[in-house]
Amino acid sequence: MTDTTIVSVGADMFADAVAAQAVDVERVDWRPPMPGTETDLAAVATDPRRPEANRRAVEAMLGVTAHLVDVAPASEVLGLEKGQFLHAGPPIEWARTSGPLRGALMGGAALEGLVDDPEDAAALFESGSNVSLEPCHHRSAVGPMAGVVTPSMWMWVLEDRATGRRTYCSLNEGLGKVLRYGAYNDEVLTRLRWMGDVLGPLLQAAVRGTEEATDVTGILTQMLQMGDEAHNRNRAGTLMLLRDLSPAMVSAGSDAGFDGKDVADVLRFVGGNDHFFLNLAMPACKLALDAGRDVPGSTMVVAMARNGTDFGIQVSGTGDEWFTGPAQVAEGLFLGDYGPDDANPDIGDSAITETAGIGGFAMATAPAIVRLVGGSVPDALATTRRMHEITLAENPRWSVPVLEFQGTPTGIDVSKVCRTGILPQINTGMAGAVAGVGQVGAGLVTPPAEIFPKALAALAARVPTA
Amino acid sequence: MTTPLTTDHVELRSGAYADSVTLLQVSRSVQATPGVVTAQVAMATGLNLEVLEGMGFTVPASSPNDMVVALRLEEGADAAQALAAVDAALAPTRPTSGDTTVAPPRTTTAALRRTGAGAVALVSVPGASATVEAMDALEAGHDVMAFSDNVPVAEEVALKTYAASRGALVMGPDCGTAVIDGVGLGFANTVRPGRIGLVAASGTGCQQLLALLHHAGASLDGVGVRHALGVGGRDLSAAVGGLATREALRRLDADPDVDLVVVVSKPPAPDVADALARESDALGTPVELGLLGRGQRDLTAVAEAVLARLGHEAPAWPVHGADNTGPATGPLLRGLFVGGTLCDESMLMATDVLGPVRSNIPLSEELALGDELLVDDHTFVDFGDDALTQGRAHPMIDPTLRNEQLARAAADPATGVILLDLVLGHGAEPDPAALLAPEIVAARRERPVPVVVSLVGTDLDPQGLEAQRDALVAAGAEVHLSNASATRRALELISRSEGAAR
Numbered sequence: 001m002t003d004t005t006i007v008s009v010g011a012d013m014f015a016d017a018v019a020a021q022a023v024d025v026e027r028v029d030w031r032p033p034m035p036g037t038e039t040d041l042a043a044v045a046t047d048p049r050r051p052e053a054n055r056r057a058v059e060a061m062l063g064v065t066a067h068l069v070d071v072a073p074a075s076e077v078l079g080l081e082k083g084q085f086l087h088a089g090p091p092i093e094w095a096r097t098s099g100p101l102r103g104a105l106m107g108g109a110a111l112e113g114l115v116d117d118p119e120d121a122a123a124l125f126e127s128g129s130n131v132s133l134e135p136c137h138h139r140s141a142v143g144p145m146a147g148v149v150t151p152s153m154w155m156w157v158l159e160d161r162a163t164g165r166r167t168y169c170s171l172n173e174g175l176g177k178v179l180r181y182g183a184y185n186d187e188v189l190t191r192l193r194w195m196g197d198v199l200g201p202l203l204q205a206a207v208r209g210t211e212e213a214t215d216v217t218g219i220l221t222q223m224l225q226m227g228d229e230a231h232n233r234n235r236a237g238t239l240m241l242l243r244d245l246s247p248a249m250v251s252a253g254s255d256a257g258f259d260g261k262d263v264a265d266v267l268r269f270v271g272g273n274d275h276f277f278l279n280l281a282m283p284a285c286k287l288a289l290d291a292g293r294d295v296p297g298s299t300m301v302v303a304m305a306r307n308g309t310d311f312g313i314q315v316s317g318t319g320d321e322w323f324t325g326p327a328q329v330a331e332g333l334f335l336g337d338y339g340p341d342d343a344n345p346d347i348g349d350s351a352i353t354e355t356a357g358i359g360g361f362a363m364a365t366a367p368a369i370v371r372l373v374g375g376s377v378p379d380a381l382a383t384t385r386r387m388h389e390i391t392l393a394e395n396p397r398w399s400v401p402v403l404e405f406q407g408t409p410t411g412i413d414v415s416k417v418c419r420t421g422i423l424p425q426i427n428t429g430m431a432g433a434v435a436g437v438g439q440v441g442a443g444l445v446t447p448p449a450e451i452f453p454k455a456l457a458a459l460a461a462r463v464p465t466a
Numbered sequence: 467m468t469t470p471l472t473t474d475h476v477e478l479r480s481g482a483y484a485d486s487v488t489l490l491q492v493s494r495s496v497q498a499t500p501g502v503v504t505a506q507v508a509m510a511t512g513l514n515l516e517v518l519e520g521m522g523f524t525v526p527a528s529s530p531n532d533m534v535v536a537l538r539l540e541e542g543a544d545a546a547q548a549l550a551a552v553d554a555a556l557a558p559t560r561p562t563s564g565d566t567t568v569a570p571p572r573t574t575t576a577a578l579r580r581t582g583a584g585a586v587a588l589v590s591v592p593g594a595s596a597t598v599e600a601m602d603a604l605e606a607g608h609d610v611m612a613f614s615d616n617v618p619v620a621e622e623v624a625l626k627t628y629a630a631s632r633g634a635l636v637m638g639p640d641c642g643t644a645v646i647d648g649v650g651l652g653f654a655n656t657v658r659p660g661r662i663g664l665v666a667a668s669g670t671g672c673q674q675l676l677a678l679l680h681h682a683g684a685s686l687d688g689v690g691v692r693h694a695l696g697v698g699g700r701d702l703s704a705a706v707g708g709l710a711t712r713e714a715l716r717r718l719d720a721d722p723d724v725d726l727v728v729v730v731s732k733p734p735a736p737d738v739a740d741a742l743a744r745e746s747d748a749l750g751t752p753v754e755l756g757l758l759g760r761g762q763r764d765l766t767a768v769a770e771a772v773l774a775r776l777g778h779e780a781p782a783w784p785v786h787g788a789d790n791t792g793p794a795t796g797p798l799l800r801g802l803f804v805g806g807t808l809c810d811e812s813m814l815m816a817t818d819v820l821g822p823v824r825s826n827i828p829l830s831e832e833l834a835l836g837d838e839l840l841v842d843d844h845t846f847v848d849f850g851d852d853a854l855t856q857g858r859a860h861p862m863i864d865p866t867l868r869n870e871q872l873a874r875a876a877a878d879p880a881t882g883v884i885l886l887d888l889v890l891g892h893g894a895e896p897d898p899a900a901l902l903a904p905e906i907v908a909a910r911r912e913r914p915v916p917v918v919v920s921l922v923g924t925d926l927d928p929q930g931l932e933a934q935r936d937a938l939v940a941a942g943a944e945v946h947l948s949n950a951s952a953t954r955r956a957l958e959l960i961s962r963s964e965g966a967a968r
Contacts, residue, residue, distance in 0.1 A: 004649050007577040007608075009599045010590030013863070014613065014652060017892040018588065020928070021656075023649050026577045029570040030591055030599070038594035045601040046624035176513040333490035336506060336517040371491050382569060388579075389572045419598060420572045441490075 037418045037453050040460035044415050047463040049297030057292035057300045057316045058393045058411045061356070064291045066158040066284035068214040069166075071204040073196075075151035077168060078139050082112060086136045088147025088349040089307025090322040094125040094133065098308030100182025100344050103435030104146030105133075107184025111192050112150045118184040137303055137314070140290070141168040142282045142349035145180035145431055146308065153192070154200025158216060158283045165290065167283040171195055171203070174273040176438055181431040182344075183438035194265075202253050202266050206245045209252025214244045216284040219277070221397050224358065224408070229366035230281040231350055231359030232427040232442060237277030242270055282349060285356035292316050292411070299459055300392060301412035304355045304424065304447060308347035308431070311447045315414055315455050317462060323455040325448030330430050332443015344433040346445045351426045357395050357410030360425035360444065361387040365400040365408075369427055383425050384409065390416040390424065414459060417452040472503050475537040475545050476523055482533040483509070484556060489533075492555040499551040501543030506536045507552060574602035583607070588651050589614055589638070596639055597621040604634050611696065612638030613652045615852050619705050622698065626709035635713045640852070641696035642669020642860075643891075645676070652696070653862055655891040656926035658683050660690020662772065663718035663751075665711055667701045667731035670805025670850075671758070671765055673889055673922050674949055675730055678769040678783070680924040681947055686778045692724055693717075699806065702734030702757070708742055719749045728772055730756040730765060732810050733829075760818075760829075764811050764950035783948040787939035791916045791955075794882030794963035799823075799956055800875040801846035801885040802868050804861040805949075808887045808920060809848040812953040819957045820844055827851055840874055844960075847871060862894045869905045876909035882963050883916045884909065885956040887949060890923025890934060899934040903941035910942045917942060918956045920949035 008015035009028035018025045033041055044050060074080040085105055097105070102122070109121035114131070125131055136143045143149055147170075155168040173191060177183040207214075219240045226236035246267065253263050270276050289302045298316035305312055312322040327345035334342070353359035363370055364384035367377045384400060387409035394407030412424055423446035430441040484492070489507050496505040506521060508514040510528040518525050523536040537548050571577035574587050587603035589596050593616030603610045604625065612625075617639035629636045637644050637651075643666065644651040648659055655673055657680045666672030672694050683689035695717070697710035711729065718724045727749070729742070734757050746753035754775060756768030763771070770780040799816060803809035809827060816823050825846040828834045839847050848854075849861040849868045861868050875881050888898055895901065906917050919938055923931045935945050946952035 004647055005581045005585040006649070006651070007574060007581060007585050007587045007603070008590070009574050009577070009587065010614065014588055014590050014893055017654075018649065018651065020892065021649055024581075026581050026585070027570060028574055028577045028599075029572055030595075031572070032592075033595060033598075042594070042597045042618075042621055045598045046621055046628070048624070048628065051605050051628075176516065333494060335490075336521050337504060368485055368488070371488055385568060389576050415598070416573060416575075419595075422572065 031421065033419045034421055034449065034453050037456055040453070040456045041415055041418060043460040043463050044299060044456060047297050050299060053295045053297035053317065054300055054392050054413070057295045057298040061288045061292040061411060062393065062395060063162070064160045064217070064288040066216040066287045067161060068156065068207055068216055068280065069159040070157035071154055071200055071207050072157060073151065073200070074149050074153050074155050074168070077155055077157055078141065078149070080149065080151040082151055083114065083130045083132065084151065085131065085133050086139060086141060086143065086147065086149035087133055087307060088136060088143045088145065088347060089305045090310050090312030090324050091135055092133065092307045092309055094128065096309050098344050098347065099433045099435040099437070100347055100431035101146045101148070101308045103182030103184050104148040104179050106435065107179045107188055108148045108150040110184065111189055112152060135305070136349055137305060139168070140166060142286045142352050143170055143180070144172070144278055144282065144350045145348040145429060146182055147349050148179060152196050154196060154203070156280055156283055158280070158287050160287050160291065165287065167287040167290065169279045169283040171199060172273060172276045172279040175275065178438060181429070181438040182435050184436055198258070198262050199266055199269065201256065202249060202258050202262060203245070205252040205256040205258070206249040209248035210245060214241065216280050217397065220281060220284060220358065223277070224362055224365050224398050225401055227366050227368070229359055229362040229369055229427065231278065231353040232369050232429070233274070233366050234277040234281065235274045237281065238270065238274055241277050241280065242267065278350065281358070282352050285352045285358070288356055289352065294319060296462070299414045301355055301414060304351040304426070305349045306346045306351065308344055311346060311451065313447065313451055313455060315459065318455065318458045321458060323451045323458070325451040328445050328448060330428050330443035330445035332430065332441050334441035335439065338432070338440035342432055342437070342440045343430045346428060347431055348428065350428065354424050354426050355412060357391065357408040358398060360427045362398065362400060362408045363425065363427070364403050386422055387425060389420050390422050414452055414455045418456050421449070423447055423449060471541045472538050473541065474523055475539060475548070476525055477535050478510070478526060478528050479533040479535060480531070483531070484533070492552065495555040496537070496548065496551045499548055501540050502548050502551070503538040503540055505538070505548070506534070508534055510534045574599045575606060578603060578606045578608055586611060586646060586651070593617045593639065597625060600625055600636065601628070604629050604632060604636070607632060607634060609635040610637065611641055611644050611651045612636065612698070613641060614638070615640040616856060619700060622700060623706055623709070626706060630709055630713060635695065635717065636710050637696040638698040640700065641698045643672045643694065644696040645691060645694040647693065650892040653889060653891050653893040655680070655924045657924055658690040659692060660688060661723060661725040662689070662691045663721065663724040663727045664691055664694035665697060665714040665718065665727065665729045666694060667697045667699055667711060667734070668807035669696060670887070670889055670922065671730040671732065671807035672696060673805070673891060674765045674808065675728065675769055677922045677924055677947060678766060679772065681784070682769070682773055682778070682781050685781065686773070689773065689776060689778065692721070699732055702731050702738045702742065704735040704738060708738050711742060712745065715746065715749060715753070719751045724751060726772065726775055727751050727753045728756060728768065729753060730768065731758060732807050733757070733759040758807065758810055758814060760814060764815060766948040766950035783946065783951050785944065785946050785951065786935055787944045790939065790942045791918070791944045791959070792914050794959045795913050795915045796880045796882035797960070797963055798880045799844045799883050799885060799960045800881050802871055802875065803846070803848050803887050804850050804865070804868060805887050805889055805922070806848045806850050808922070808949045809846050811949055812885060813846045815950065815953045816844060816846070816957060819961060826853065839871055840878060842880060862889055865895070865898070865901050869901070872905050872909055876912070876915055881915060883918065883956045883959045885953060886917065886919045888919055888921050888934070888938070890921070890927040890929045890931065892928065894929070897929060899937035903937045906938065906941040906943050916944070916956070916959050918952045919943045919945050920952040921945050921947065922949070
């Protein structure tokens with residue numbers, strides 16, 4: 001009772017009355033919460049489990065270090081069998097899938113030899129016989145854009161050594177006409193086959209041959225100080241990965257029977273793809289967030305994911321339940337002649353980066369990204385600051401130099417989103433709406449607002465009655 | 467893709483570089499230039515060459531480190547103008563101002579990240595959202611004063627139970643007044659500092675004590691208030707059980723600069739009052755309990771007991787404008803209050819003299835007033851009650867409702883005396899007497915209904931006690947500093963009137 005600073009939330013006249021007594025007043029710019037959420041907000045706020053539950057969820061998430069321990073086919077590490085397809089986002093049936101997800105599934109079917117011509121795969125998925133769709137998230141995996149994983153695709157394997165938990169992600173194909181954006185022509189399939197024949201096995205040899213497993217969380221720490229936000233900009237991260245893996249790629253690669261040309265091809269492919277590291281950033285984020293799952297009473301979001309039709313979130317205190325709403329179309333810049341009408345609604349598991357506090361949440365550290373919507377550097381700073389309004393913690397490992405090394409805003413709080421109406425800011429690529437087109441642009445997007453009140457209601461319903 | 471009506475202009479710029487995001491933006495802005503059909507400015511990477519080709523452009527041999535400027539112009543359009551637009555868009559821009567203003571915080575949590583450890587949160591949002599903001603403060607280890615009313619009692623219990631586990635104090639909800647280290651929160655009077663600590667489950671009850679002790683302190687050494695900790699009007703109810711009162715007592719007992727603690731409250735639940743009495747006895751600091759109720763002391767008597775404990779005799783409580791007052795003009799007493807505790811106090815005193823009285827905050831259920839607020843009986847209305855403040859400001863800020871009722875009461879021939887309160891201090895109207903005085907004049911125009919006012923305030927309040935008092939006296943009111951004294955005067959006038967014996 002000796003410090004006389006007052007925080008005033010509500011009527012300005014009371015703040016004025018305090019200020020008139022020459023006392024410092026910090027005024028909250030309070031606005032009514034999302035419509036109809038007051039009762040649920042109060043129920044969740046007074047849930048006696050919540051403060052400790054959120055503290056535990058945050059602590060568990062921040063405590064995870066992701067190490068790169070292996071590269072191997074999905075059939076081996078995920079037990080994925082022929083006809084089983086993983087995809088990005090919440091669960092979805094073929095009939096509701098969007099163009100890019102369809103395109104990727106069709107290409108995937110051809111890659112696995114289920115059909116000779118990808119065009120024939122549509123009938124296969126329609127019939128539903130001998131094929132099944134399942135979210136990556138249900139198999140400890142994440143996939144960018146369409147996120148389609150088939151048994152023969154090679155996966156990064158990340159491990160939390162404290163618990164032995166692992167997460168997985170496919171290898172990044174590059175930009176343009178690629179499967180994850182829904183393209184499935186010969187060029188796409190040829191590249192995927194090379195990735196299965198050369199890239200995957202050589203990376204496996206390199207990872208297994210690298211004495212000290214690469215600390216992916218540590219690379220994220222460094223790249224955030226080098227202009228990457230690890231969602232739409234992964235240049236520094238990609239180069240640091242190359243630095244770590246190149247020696248073993250050369251030595252272990254030749255032991256494994258790869259010649260100099262193969263190694264050169266791989267180095268060129270990785271070095272030429274600024275987004276290569278994204279597929280390590282994502283499973284590192286998932287590994288951390290999965291540690292925060294299933295804490296009863298916690299309001300922390302543990303996954304944000306889109307399948308091109310629905311945007312879904314999962315919350316620590318509500319188990320595996322998905323809260324979904326229609327995915328939005330990003331605002332941003334388009335390649336060539338493409339325009340907003342060509343873009344598919346938001347797609348991909350890559351919003352796991354924002355869920356973990358990087359990507360759009362770390363915009364301040366990658367000011368170039370803000371230009372995707374014609375913004376300015378102050379906008380980038382404001383975005384990161386704004387995300388602190390809806391998060392539970394700051395990540396001390398992931399700091400932003402320009403904000404005085406403040407940690408990135410981490411652990412989205414469903415309650416705070418409903419209270420402030422501030423939606424998580426996501427940086428994203430845009431896929432063409434038509435199967436086969438590929439990438440049409442990149443930009444910024446937010447989740448549909450209504451999924452947060454839905455999650456809040458589920459949290460409120462689980463509050464134990466006194 | 468090229469139509470006869472357009473011409474393409476493609477040039478390579480070696481050594482020029484901009485990142486792809488910038489270039490997408492440049493392309494977009496050049497596309498908006500008059501005469502430009504489409505434009506693509508990009509580094510000559512494989513992917514971009516493919517895009518350019520897809521757009522129908524023919525690009526000369528290039529390396530990925532070249533920048534390609536590809537323009538498709540309307541027939542006759544000036545290529546130089548379009549290229550100037552490219553240059554302008556590529557030129558680095560600087561923000562015109564060094565604007566790095568940080569947006570204001572949107573939640574109490576965010577605001578408390580910007581303040582020191584001892585900050586107190588003052589919550590006055592609508593009741594449905596108050597608990598959420600208050601929890602923010604408690605979770606961060608800060609005390610809360612919640613002015614907001616219409617907060618469900620279950621939420622109040624939850625807040626105070628959590629606060630107790632953290633050693634934090636919840637003043638409220640529906641806490642009108644607090645003074646912390648001399649800083650007034652909500653509706654609070656400016657008082658001389660001293661060594662008395664107040665705990666108040668009553669906003670206007672607290673203000674009455676502040677005003678009386680301040681008046682007495684003008685001529686007595688060592689009489690002043692160090693802290694006045696509100697706890698909310700329901701704190702001593704059976705449901706809440708005095709959770710905040712207990713924490714407030716603990717704080718004041720531990721404060722070496724507090725010699726005497728005074729607890730004031732609206733009528734408490736008997737069990738809670740008994741427990742409070744036992745716990746108070748166990749404290750090291752003496753506690754004076756001023757709990758209103760049938761057969762209990764009024765607030766002025768409590769102030770006098772406090773002075774006696776400090777070895778002083780109470781002064782005569784000031785009265786002005788007694789000459790204005792003639793006999794009661796009818797058999798019924800009309801109490802119209804903005805302060806709930808002042809209303810309670812007057813009702814308790816009136817019941818002793820007149821028998822049961824009717825109210826919107828009745829002493830027992832069968833005495834409840836309906837929406838009409840005026841019946842053929844003695845009536846006491848608290849305009850600060852939750853039911854009358856839903857969707858409007860507190861009557862200390864917006865006196866419209868009370869003024870209307872004042873006119874109705876004056877027009878009722880059965881009305882014998884009108885008893886009012888007026889509360890000064892931070893948060894209240896800047897000149898409340900100016901709003902009330904004309905209503906008093908109007909009320910007395912037809913017949914001289916005695917209007918007795920308890921004016922609660924101090925000479926240090928922003929409105930100035932004297933000026934307010936003089937305005938009311940000039941309007942025809944009789945003005946008391948003590949609500950008990952004003953009530954006693956009103957009861958005496960009614961009792962003397964012919965119809966008083968019902």
